[in-house]
Amino acid sequence: MATGRTHRPATRSRGIPEATVARLPLYLRALTALSERSVPTVSSEELAVAAGVNSAKLRKDFSYLGSYGTRGVGYDVEYLVYQISRELGLTQDWPVVIVGIGNLGAALANYGGFASRGFRVAALIDADPEMAGKPVAGIPVQHTDELERIISDNGVSIGVIATPAGGAQQVCERLVAAGVTSILNFAPTVLTVPDGVDVRKVDLSIELQILAFHEQRKAGEEAAAAEAGTPPPIRSTAASRKGPDGEVPAVMPA
Amino acid sequence: MATGRTHRPATRSRGIPEATVARLPLYLRALTALSERSVPTVSSEELAVAAGVNSAKLRKDFSYLGSYGTRGVGYDVEYLVYQISRELGLTQDWPVVIVGIGNLGAALANYGGFASRGFRVAALIDADPEMAGKPVAGIPVQHTDELERIISDNGVSIGVIATPAGGAQQVCERLVAAGVTSILNFAPTVLTVPDGVDVRKVDLSIELQILAFHEQRKAGEEAAAAEAGTPPPIRSTAASRKGPDGEVPAVMPA
DNA sequence: ATGCCTTTGTGAACGCGTGCACAAAGATTG
DNA sequence: CAATCTTTGTGCACGCGTTCACAAAGGCAT
Numbered sequence: 001m002a003t004g005r006t007h008r009p010a011t012r013s014r015g016i017p018e019a020t021v022a023r024l025p026l027y028l029r030a031l032t033a034l035s036e037r038s039v040p041t042v043s044s045e046e047l048a049v050a051a052g053v054n055s056a057k058l059r060k061d062f063s064y065l066g067s068y069g070t071r072g073v074g075y076d077v078e079y080l081v082y083q084i085s086r087e088l089g090l091t092q093d094w095p096v097v098i099v100g101i102g103n104l105g106a107a108l109a110n111y112g113g114f115a116s117r118g119f120r121v122a123a124l125i126d127a128d129p130e131m132a133g134k135p136v137a138g139i140p141v142q143h144t145d146e147l148e149r150i151i152s153d154n155g156v157s158i159g160v161i162a163t164p165a166g167g168a169q170q171v172c173e174r175l176v177a178a179g180v181t182s183i184l185n186f187a188p189t190v191l192t193v194p195d196g197v198d199v200r201k202v203d204l205s206i207e208l209q210i211l212a213f214h215e216q217r218k219a220g221e222e223a224a225a226a227e228a229g230t231p232p233p234i235r236s237t238a239a240s241r242k243g244p245d246g247e248v249p250a251v252m253p254a
Numbered sequence: 255m256a257t258g259r260t261h262r263p264a265t266r267s268r269g270i271p272e273a274t275v276a277r278l279p280l281y282l283r284a285l286t287a288l289s290e291r292s293v294p295t296v297s298s299e300e301l302a303v304a305a306g307v308n309s310a311k312l313r314k315d316f317s318y319l320g321s322y323g324t325r326g327v328g329y330d331v332e333y334l335v336y337q338i339s340r341e342l343g344l345t346q347d348w349p350v351v352i353v354g355i356g357n358l359g360a361a362l363a364n365y366g367g368f369a370s371r372g373f374r375v376a377a378l379i380d381a382d383p384e385m386a387g388k389p390v391a392g393i394p395v396q397h398t399d400e401l402e403r404i405i406s407d408n409g410v411s412i413g414v415i416a417t418p419a420g421g422a423q424q425v426c427e428r429l430v431a432a433g434v435t436s437i438l439n440f441a442p443t444v445l446t447v448p449d450g451v452d453v454r455k456v457d458l459s460i461e462l463q464i465l466a467f468h469e470q471r472k473a474g475e476e477a478a479a480a481e482a483g484t485p486p487p488i489r490s491t492a493a494s495r496k497g498p499d500g501e502v503p504a505v506m507p508a
Numbered sequence: 509a510t511g512c513c514t515t516t517g518t519g520a521a522c523g524c525g526t527g528c529a530c531a532a533a534g535a536t537t538g
Numbered sequence: 539c540a541a542t543c544t545t546t547g548t549g550c551a552c553g554c555g556t557t558c559a560c561a562a563a564g565g566c567a568t
Contacts, residue, residue, distance in 0.1 A: 181472060211454055
């Protein structure tokens with residue numbers, strides 16, 4: 001997961017569990033691929049493999065949407081694509097603004113996955129006057145001063161923050177004040193928002209840290225196994241891989 | 255969260271719940287900020303606010319690490335920074351390779367959050383021969399042919415995949431074969447890996463789709479409230495905001 | 509030393525998510 | 539039409555994660 005979430009308590013929405021909602025895009029992607037190959041129907045088992053989940057979970061997820069399958073046959077691919085798209089709100093076009101056009105912002109602007117699925121980059125916004133007018137991904141960057149007008153004129157309700165951590169909260173507040181009610185935050189900060197505003201957080205370094213934790217644990221198990229006489233699984237030549245623990249605490253508590 | 259995960263069943267590692275592990279980086283970041291302001295101690299309540307969680311959860315999380323607090327006082331900031339860093343395996347230096355130096359790969363290479371916390375970009379790898387030798391973020395890009403040698407020479411165990419979806423699985427297999435056991439995947443594909451290899455997935459478009467779902471639901475509630483006579487909360491001037499539902503299914507099932 | 513105040517650490521209850529296992533439903537074949 | 543086979547949809551049980559609420563522990567003032 002990438003991810004962190006900030007949701008208000010009222011999680012269940014129209015009976016569809018949050019965990020299921022989070023998997024719908026996964027199913028949708030797998031189904032779209034099948035659709036492009038003109039596959040007419042698919043079983044829960046096949047689709048589950050393609051989406052990387054188990055089939056019981058997938059069936060239960062779909063059961064929240066309704067009974068869209070045919071017993072003994074499977075699911076109609078096209079029909080399911082439509083139903084999930086509608087459920088996710090992708091049958092309409094969502095204008096999105098990206099604030100902070102650094103390396104990451106530019107990468108996001110160029111990312112094809114947005115346009116292809118119901119999202120349209122309505123504007124790129126940056127605080128640097130030097131950037132103003134310069135085109136990124138074919139869209140001219142606009143200055144932060146224009147933020148409120150852009151949101152308003154385009155009826156934008158989803159904003160992406162890709163600024164440095166320092167400016168994120170302020171940008172967030174301006175977005176919300178201008179009418180944005182959903183924010184995707186790439187800045188490594190906790191954003192404070194009023195009720196009714198959704199924030200999802202994507203944090204690259206957090207994901208890496210979680211991997212490091214598991215990696216360390218694996219190394220620890222290897223070491224323990226080796227100590228117990230069991231030879232560790234053959235690992236590539238590793239230059240100076242430290243074992244876990246073994247350092248001295250930097251500071252002790254009073 | 256940003257977020258998809260692919261974990262093997264053996265979730266609990268040394269008694270620390272997975273959910274807790276995922277929050278440790280959050281606490282670490284908040285604590286580091288306090289440390290930089292030379293704050294000596296912090297209460298669970300204060301730290302919880304800074305990290306964006308509730309205090310009971312935070313205390314329970316810390317209880318899995320040990321009893322590092324002092325009742326009536328709080329937690330020693332420096333000591334806790336060290337303990338969490340050690341638990342996450344950040345007291346050692348993790349060499350990381352980034353494969354696929356497009357917009358996103360370049361953004362990742364330039365991202366300061368890596369180097370600052372125990373990670374070191376050991377190499378940038380791309381399949382395009384044109385890229386070879388060209389420096390990105392001060393590091394010369396190397397060709398995919400070198401992949402196995404780079405992994406081996408540097409003892410790399412963590413790899414980041416930022417290639418297009420098409421090539422991701424193949425890159426993944428080569429990384430794993432060369433000794434990588436943890437992968438952070440930005441490509442919009444399900445990666446298949448052998449047991450013992452951890453994969454975390456970050457998918458930008460999935461996060462947006464989840465936001466769209468909630469956004470649509472909000473619009474639906476507004477409409478419902480309006481219908482019921484309750485005036486909807488005043489929303490900014492919105493040009494042509496479609497209501498939920500109201501379209502015709504594209505295809506009906508047999 | 510004693511009593512009060514603050515804050516941690518955790519037992520217990522609850523709710524959500526997952527996975528099993530099977531009955532119901534439809535297709536298919538003879 | 540009956541028998542069989544396939545695949546869905548779901549009731550149920552279990553385990554993880556969250557939250558409450560409070561006893562235990564330490565600091566501090568008198």
